[in-house]
Amino acid sequence: MSAVAVTGLGLVTPAGADAAATWRTVCAGSATAAAVDPALGDVPVPLACRVPDFDARTLLGREVWRMDRFAHLALAAAHQAVADAGLDPATWDGARVGVVVGVGTESKDASFTAARKLHGRDYATVSPLTIPRTTTNAAAAEICMALGAGGPSMAVTTACSSGATALGVARDLLVAGRCDVALAGGVEAPCHPMTSLSFSRMGTLSTRLHDPAGASRPFDADRDGFVLAEGAGLLVLERAEDARARRVPVLAHLAGYGASTDAHHYAAPHPEGAGVVRAFQAALADAGLQTGDIGHVNAHGTGTPMNDRIEGATLRRLFRGSPPPVTSAKGVLGHTLGAAGAIEAALSVLTLRHRAIPPTANLDTLDPEIDLDVVTKAPREGAIEAVASNSFGFGGHNAVLILRRA
Structure with missing residues (x-):
């Protein structure tokens, strides 16, 4: 596409x-x-x-x-x-x-x-x-x-x-x-x-x-x-x-979109993140990219014990053990439910524009079961060409957006 x-x-x-x-x-x-x-x-x-x-x-x-x-x-x-x-x-x-x-x-x-x-x-x-x-x-x-x-x-x-x-x-x-x-x-x-x-x-x-x-x-x-x-x-x-x-400025490109359904449970995520993997891979294919092209993941990161642990493990599998830097805006914003995916997509656009990944607020001690490079304390600057933004919902709905630098 x-x-x-x-x-x-x-x-x-x-x-x-x-x-x-x-x-x-x-x-x-x-x-x-x-x-x-x-x-x-x-x-x-x-x-x-x-x-x-x-x-x-x-x-x-x-x-x-x-x-x-x-x-x-x-x-x-x-x-x-x-x-x-x-x-x-x-x-x-x-x-x-x-x-x-x-x-x-x-x-x-x-x-x-x-x-x-x-x-x-x-x-x-x-x-x-x-x-x-x-x-x-x-x-x-x-x-x-x-x-x-x-x-x-x-x-x-x-x-x-x-x-x-x-x-x-x-x-x-x-x-x-x-x-x-x-x-x-x-x-x-x-x-x-x-x-x-x-x-x-x-x-x-x-x-x-x-x-x-x-x-x-x-x-x-x-x-x-x-x-x-x-x-x-x-x-x-x-x-x-x-x-x-x-002749207007382009802030970023929405390059890929992938969606899936866990078909597992009305509230709990699939324990192996199977639906997330499908949505993520579909978004990458839609954008014509590989996991190595993604420089940052704007995580769903709700702060609930199960969801964060499963998302972390799923990202490790997707990126074969080496995910790029991750952040969650929900430490600052709370969980805006149906608005979260759009707000976080907008923040991903701004990350590409400013070449800075915002920190995850209130992350004092990373859960030892979550082996991710989570940005914390201060923004992390760097050249980022593509961002993946994850969003998951009750009913097993998963949506992943890929945004690229303009």
Whole structure:
């Protein structure tokens, strides 16, 4: 398959409300988890990573009243990405613009508000917009309406690999000629008591309540789970020849995409990483590369004991015992679920641009069972030509993206 160009990116994350702020914070290794998030109430694990200083009404105008927070975050990131690409929705051919947004779960805010009114038999005050606001396609729909994007649009849901899957699907649409510009990525706003409680009951959240900033610690010997986080990452993709014709800077190339399903367990990864191996090898083949061409792996790296150990062992097998330098942004950002793959793809683009691998925050002692070269404490500079970005999700969904330096 032909590589497609990344010509713009937008980030709204706990590390900052734009790409530049996010990159600075991630490179500084400054964790963003808060001790008690008011939105989570009195659940057992009230830790979360929230986007700072995000005023949706100021950024997006009066229309924000009809949207839930995940749509706010996605729309803000979309505006950034389009501006970064030098595109003007007032003049583009909207019928040739596609939108693909990965979302892990439906929005909880409006649906739970309606549920409370239902149980109180307060039927007349249930909003008629409850369904449009909470369905997983709401973010994609709002982006299309705001930007006049009339090409193919959809929500992609593959749990925590949704954002990466969305980028792969958008790339396929471009290569197939279904659109000329694709705005793709992921979003999640999961900081709701039910989401926190559910993950807590599964035993996947860190319970490091005495040290919130140190709670998310991928690959560390003392890791005990992830921290719930919100965020959005959207990238503008175009065919390389179209980007050249527009004479705009190309930030990187999305050169390869591989996807697979473990078909093993609804939550636990395959113990030998068989599905990850298939997805990784498919992405390499799609990009026309070998493992030796990959200079860095942006790992899924959730900070859960099993997932990190299996990902580490799988990378050792894939690279025949010598994986390139690895990092996980989740030590800083927490786990943004369906948005994670897109945010991490954007960070991989910035790694290629700045020739620097951000550190993995809170990694004090590498788990002795994880034999990887994990970047920690400070960014590692160097010439990197290709990055692999891993994303895995409940249900056994795996997505691997290969990004190359422009």
